[in-house]
Every structure is written in structure tokens, then in C-alpha cells.
Amino acid sequence: MSKASAEIPIGAERLKIWCVLGVALSIRVFVPVIGYLRTRSVVIFHSADTNSYVLPAQELIANHRFFCQDAPEVIRTPGYPLFLTIGLLLGRLELVTVLIQIVISCFTVYMVYRTALLIFKSERTSITAAALYAIEPLSILYTSQLLAETLFAALLMTGVYLLLVYLERRRIQYLLASAVVLAMSTYVRPIAYFLPVIIAAALSIWGLATVHDKNRVSFSHIAAFLSLSMVLTGVWQIRNKAETGYAGFSGISSIYKSFYLAASILATQQHVPFVVMQHRLGYLDDELYLQQHPEQKKWTQGQRLDYLD
Numbered sequence: 496m497s498k499a500s501a502e503i504p505i506g507a508e509r510l511k512i513w514c515v516l517g518v519a520l521s522i523r524v525f526v527p528v529i530g531y532l533r534t535r536s537v538v539i540f541h542s543a544d545t546n547s548y549v550l551p552a553q554e555l556i557a558n559h560r561f562f563c564q565d566a567p568e569v570i571r572t573p574g575y576p577l578f579l580t581i582g583l584l585l586g587r588l589e590l591v592t593v594l595i596q597i598v599i600s601c602f603t604v605y606m607v608y609r610t611a612l613l614i615f616k617s618e619r620t621s622i623t624a625a626a627l628y629a630i631e632p633l634s635i636l637y638t639s640q641l642l643a644e645t646l647f648a649a650l651l652m653t654g655v656y657l658l659l660v661y662l663e664r665r666r667i668q669y670l671l672a673s674a675v676v677l678a679m680s681t682y683v684r685p686i687a688y689f690l691p692v693i694i695a696a697a698l699s700i701w702g703l704a705t706v707h708d709k710n711r712v713s714f715s716h717i718a719a720f721l722s723l724s725m726v727l728t729g730v731w732q733i734r735n736k737a738e739t740g741y742a743g744f745s746g747i748s749s750i751y752k753s754f755y756l757a758a759s760i761l762a763t764q765q766h767v768p769f770v771v772m773q774h775r776l777g778y779l780d781d782e783l784y785l786q787q788h789p790e791q792k793k794w795t796q797g798q799r800l801d802y803l804d
Contacts, residue, residue, distance in 0.1 A: 508618055511618075511622050512605070512608055512622060512625065515604065515608070515622060515625045515626050515629050516601055516604060516605060516625075516629075518626070518629050518630070519600070519601050519604045519628075519629035519630075520597065520601050522629070522630065522635055523597045523600055523601065523635055523638045523639075524597060526635055526636070526638070526639055527540065527593050527597075527638075527639040530639065537589040537590075539639075540589045540592075540593060540639055540640060540641055541589075541640075541641055542640055542641070542642055544642060545640075545641040545642065547563075547570070547571055548571060548575050548576050548579055548641065548642075548643065549576075549579060549583075549588070549641070550563045550564070551563050551568045551571055551573070551576040552576035552577070552579040552580050552583055553583060554568075555573075555576060555577065555580055556580055556583055556584060561573050561576070566739075566796060567735075567738035567739050567796070569735050569738070569739050569741050569743075569745065569746045569796060569797070569800065570745065570746045570747050570750060571745070571747070572681070572682045572683065572684075572685055572731065572744070572745050573682060573731075574643070574646070574679065574680075574681075574682035574683035574684075575642075575643040575646060575647075575683050575684075578592075578595075578646055578683075579592060579641070581595065582595075588641070589641065592641055593638070593639055593641075596637075596638045596639075596645040596646070597638055599645055599646060599649045600634060600635075600637075600638045600645050600648075600649070602649055603628070603634070603645075603648050603649045603652050604625050604628050604629050605625070606649070606652040606653055606656050607624050607625050607628045607652060608621050608622065608624065608625035609621075609656055610624075610652065610655060610656045610659060611624035611625070613656070613659045613660065613663060614659065634648065643683050643684050644684075646683050647680055647683045647684040647687075650676055650677075650679050650680035650683060651677070651680045651687060653676050654673045654676040654677035654680060655673075657669050657670075657672045657673035657676060658670065658673040658694065661673060661716075662712075665710065665712075665713070665716075667713075667716045667719060670716050670719070670720045671719060671720065671723055673720070674691060674720045674721075674723040674724045674727070675723070675727065677690055677691055677694075677724065678691075678723075678724055678727035678728055681728055681744070682728075682731070685744055685745035685747060685748070688728065688744055688745075691720065691721060691724035691725070692721065692724075694720070695717050695720060695721040695724075698712050698717045698720075699714070699717055702714055702717065728744055731744055732744050735797075736797075739795060739796045739797040739800075740795045740796070740797030740798060741796065741797030741800045741801065742797075743800070743804075746796075746800040746803075748804070749800045749801075749803040749804040750800075750803065752803065752804060753776065753803040754773055754776055754778040754803075755773075757776070758772045758773045758776055758778070759772075761776075788802075
């Protein structure tokens with residue numbers, strides 16, 4: 496601990512972070528309560544993507560399989576739908592989910608504090624970092640939405656924290672725990688899929704740069720971290736390949752390339768609104784899409800995703 500942090504009594508440290516957590520909790524409770532009181536409708540907690548998580552969650556409960564509309568689900572990953580089953584089983588999807596997400600978001604605030612303390616060794620800086628996240632508008636907004644962002648942020652922050660603990664103590668259990676948590680975050684949002692590879696590459700470069708340092712990063716630890724990460728995510732890819740013929744981790748990347756990136760370019764070229772171009776391409780409209788691609792009527796889901804990719 497640095498001299499600056501050592502001058503602060505332990506009781507004062509705890510009081511400050513508890514005050515920050517209290518502010519974070521108050522704001523995150525205030526926003527959904529006020530929103531509901533003004534509208535008297537739980538629809539305000541839903542967004543355009545919410546149903547794509549709820550339907551697989553309902554299928555998990557009803558038939559114990561990860562399907563959507565009678566087909567294996569490969570667009571969404573099972574992390575957030577599995578989380579939503581708590582609220583569905585209790586019969587209060589919106590209330591239960593938002594309440595749990597409020598707690599999770601406050602936990603993320605605390606993890607920001609602990610992570611900053613590991614990096615900067617300064618109580619003042621750590622409290623400031625936590626306070627900034629406590630009032631960060633998007634983290635507050637997403638807490639009240641049935642979307643994966645809040646759960647993903649908590650898992651990602653925990654994975655980073657465990658990684659930093661490993662770098663400080665050089666105990667492999669922390670690095671392996673980081674691999675598990677980061678893999679969990681990938682099941683919530685596939686955007687984290689390549690993060691373990693990036694981390695392993697960065698650790699390897701650091702290991703090479705400090706090869707003569709007795710406290711250097713162990714290459715065997717890095718290999719174990721990367722192997723565990725790949726196994727944990729590879730299991731889902733094997734499942735996708737077996738169920739649909741699609742070998743990717745999530746089909747959302749293929750959807751994004753065709754119906755977001757390509758649609759954006761075409762909308763600009765043809766001077767039409769983006770959402771109009773998405774509709775023309777058949778986004779969220781299988782009948783229209785198959786009218787444009789009749790040869791795909793007999794294709795498997797995996798073949799269609801490979802085409803979009």
C-alpha cells in the first residue's frame with residue numbers, strides 16, 4: 496500500500512467506498528422506480544433486443560433446450576437468457592431482473608474500486624474511479640433494461656480484476672479464475688471472444704521482455720490460461736456445429752456484417768434511411784429475405800449464417 500493510502504484510517508476507507516456504493520444504489524433504484532411510476536408499464540424495461548433473449552429463456556424453462564422458434568438458437572449465446580430464467584421462474588421477469596441487475600451494477604462499482612486500487616495504489620484515485628462509474632449514465636440506464644450489458648460489465652470487470660491480482664501475486668489460480676470469468680462474459684456477450692487471445696499475447700510479450708526477471712510471467716501459466724479459455728468457448732462451438740452446421744461461437748457477427756455494416760453502406764449509397772435498407776435486405780423478416788434468396792429455402796441455419804458471413 497502506498498504512503499498516501501497508508502495515511503488514511505481503515506475505517507475512513509470503508510466509509511468512503513460505502514458512501515459511493517450508497518449513491519450508486521440510490522440512483523439505480525431511483526431511475527426505474529420513477530420510470531414505472533410515470534408510465535405504469537413494464538414495457539419501459541424492454542428494448543428491441545429484449546425478446547431475442549426472453550424467447551430462448553422461456554424455451555430453456557419449458558423444454559430444457561436452447562431453442563428459439565423451434566430451431567436451435569445460434570444467434571444469441573446462453574449466458575443472459577439463462578440469467579433471465581430467474582425472473583421467469585419467479586413470475587416477475589422485469590421486477591426480479593432489474594433488482595438483481597441493480598445489485599450487480601453496484602458490485603461492478605466496487606470492482607472498479609478494487610481494480611483501481613491494484614493499479615494506482617491510491618485510495619483517493621480508487622474512490623474517484625468508483626464514484627465516476629457510480630454516476631456513469633449508460634451503466635445506470637442499462638441497469639433498468641432487460642439487456643446483457645449490466646451482467647457483461649460485471650463479469651468483464653471481475654475477470655480483469657482477477658488478472659491483475661495474478662500479476663501482483665503470480666499464483667496461477669487467479670489467472671485460471673480470470674479465464675473462467677472471461678469465458679462466462681463471452682457467453683453473455685460474444686464481443687469478448689478474442690479477449691483471452693489478446694491477453695495471452697500481451698502477457699507473452701511481457702514475459703519475453705522480462706525473461707531474465709525472476710518474477711517474470713510464466714509461459715506455462717499463459718498456456719494454461721489460453722487453453723482453458725479456448726476449451727470453455729470451444730464447447731459451445733462444437734454444440735453449434737452439431738446442431739446447425741454452423742461452426743462459429745455466435746451468429747450475431749454474421750448478422751451484424753450483413754444487416755448493419757452492409758446495410759449502412761447501401762443506405763448511404765442509395766440515399767435511403769438505414770432502417771429502410773435493413774428492411775429491404777430482409778432483416779427480421781424471413782419471408783422477405785427468402786423472396787430475395789429463394790435458393791436458401793432448403794438451406795440449414797448454419798449455411799445461411801455462413802452465407803451472410
